[in-house]
Amino acid sequence: EELPTEVARQNPEAPGIFQAYGIELPTGENLEAELDGEWKKGKYGFQLDVSYFHVDIPQTADGIEAYLSSDMIKGIGPVLAHCIVEKFGKRSLYVLDHTPERLLYIHGISETKLEKIQEHFGTGAYHIIRENPFRLCEIKGFGFLTVSDE
Known part of the structure; x- marks a missing residue:
């Protein structure tokens, strides 16, 4: 528009x-x-x-890095987002979604840090949110008006 x-x-x-x-x-x-x-x-x-x-779920490495370093994914800041995208490139969101244990190969991500990231990104979060964005209401800070298109 x-x-x-x-x-x-x-x-x-x-x-x-x-x-x-x-x-x-x-x-x-x-x-x-x-x-x-x-x-x-x-x-x-x-x-x-x-x-x-x-x-929009980004498709480029720069877009994925911006998405991960935004305040939408708690536990990942700009430096860590850069390291993740540097290691996994365009497959970074796939790794977070399907094989998050591979993040342990990145300097600065410990088991504890990985658990915190998974709390906010979660197993299958990308697909869950895509199919039912109202699940975001379960996260503190997201309300019905934030995730609805009404």
Whole structure:
């Protein structure tokens, strides 16, 4: 969907760049997300009050690294995300989903750290969330409005 004219023109140095705000929005560079909400005029121009978002599962190594280092996967920060993608490349999400024990080959991931990562990513989490995003409601910080598309 195209941006409202006022939004597209409000920043001549970076056309189409705007601020979005909402609960539990993902952060990180190179993340692609679909946002839905209501445009509101604020002190600094038009902003999107996000009522729904969906993060696309990345297919590139850079996208996977951004996804893993975002605040969506607890226990993995930017450095660890880089190490995981450096080791497994585009197969990183597959490894997390199907053979997470292979993460133990990465310096900085201990058995305890792996358990924490699995608590948030979980066995089969990628497929579970894809089939039933409302399962995210089971995680602290995710509510019905965050995961629903209504």
